[in-house]
Amino acid sequence: MRLKQIFVTLLLSLCVTACSTAGSREILSSGERYEVQSTEVADYRLGTGDQIKLTVFNEPTLSGEFAVAANGALSIPLVGDIPALNKTPVEIGKAVQSKLAEGYLREPRVSVEVIKFRPFFILGEVKAPGQYPYSSGLTALNAVATAEGFTPRAERKVAYIRRAGSTTEQAFRLTPDLQVWPGDTIRVGERYF
Numbered sequence: 266m267r268l269k270q271i272f273v274t275l276l277l278s279l280c281v282t283a284c285s286t287a288g289s290r291e292i293l294s295s296g297e298r299y300e301v302q303s304t305e306v307a308d309y310r311l312g313t314g315d316q317i318k319l320t321v322f323n324e325p326t327l328s329g330e331f332a333v334a335a336n337g338a339l340s341i342p343l344v345g346d347i348p349a350l351n352k353t354p355v356e357i358g359k360a361v362q363s364k365l366a367e368g369y370l371r372e373p374r375v376s377v378e379v380i381k382f383r384p385f386f387i388l389g390e391v392k393a394p395g396q397y398p399y400s401s402g403l404t405a406l407n408a409v410a411t412a413e414g415f416t417p418r419a420e421r422k423v424a425y426i427r428r429a430g431s432t433t434e435q436a437f438r439l440t441p442d443l444q445v446w447p448g449d450t451i452r453v454g455e456r457y458f
Contacts, residue, residue, distance in 0.1 A: 292423055292436045299442045311349045311357070312429055312448055313337060314383030319361065322374040327365070330380060343369050354379055382447040383429070387412045389453040390419035405443040408451055418455050425452040 311317070313333050319341065321327040331339045337350030339357065344364040349357055354377040365373040382399040385408060392413035405424045415421055427434035429448025437443055445451060 292438055298426075298437060298444045298446075299440070300444070308353055309379060309447075310351045310353060311379070312351070312383050315349075315379060315447070316381035317354060317357065318378050318380045319358075320376045321361075321365065321370075322376075324370065324373070332381075385445055385447065386450040387453070388450070389425075390416045390455050391453050392416055399445070399447045403445045404441060405437070405439055405445055405451060406441055408445050409453065415453065420454040420456040423454060425454060426450070427452075 311333050313335055316330060316332045317339070318330050319328060319339075327342055329342075331341060333339055333349045336346075337348060338346040339349045340346055341361055341364075344361055347357060347360050347364070352360075358375045358377040361377070362373050362375040365375070382401070384396045385399050385403070386396050387408050388394040391409055392415070394412060397408070397411050405426070409415060422439055424437050424439045424443065425434040426437055426445070427450040428446065429450075434450070434452060
């Protein structure tokens, strides 16, 4: 009988600890992640794994598709390495244009567009955790569907998201409006009851 009381007491204390730990985090249900994103990517900041299409008008040999390397740079013909980490496509275009104007071309015109965003990651209580390609307008529920859905033990009301380059994750209310951004890591937690 004494052993049974100790077991019940231990079980109750674990439950209280689990509930208090889960509830101690602020769960966001509003903010920029819940706003509909525009399809404009001019203010998008590049990161490792992004791929751009660079067009130098009337110069097809200088135009092409380039990926941001692990060192955060783009290797462009004649220009060399251009630092691209946390820069917008417009800033990259201006940098390439100024380099080409330094003795290579007279009045170069350059345009840059993002053609492939860095992937997002999803882990935890989903059937197929892993790395997946990002598509514009991706929501957390779409990301879960891409990972073949929730497991039976998944917490379906909260998702934890860590933004690319951040060391901490934030808890968000899992709604149809919750946006995922390129490079995000999404964690679906386990429910206790």
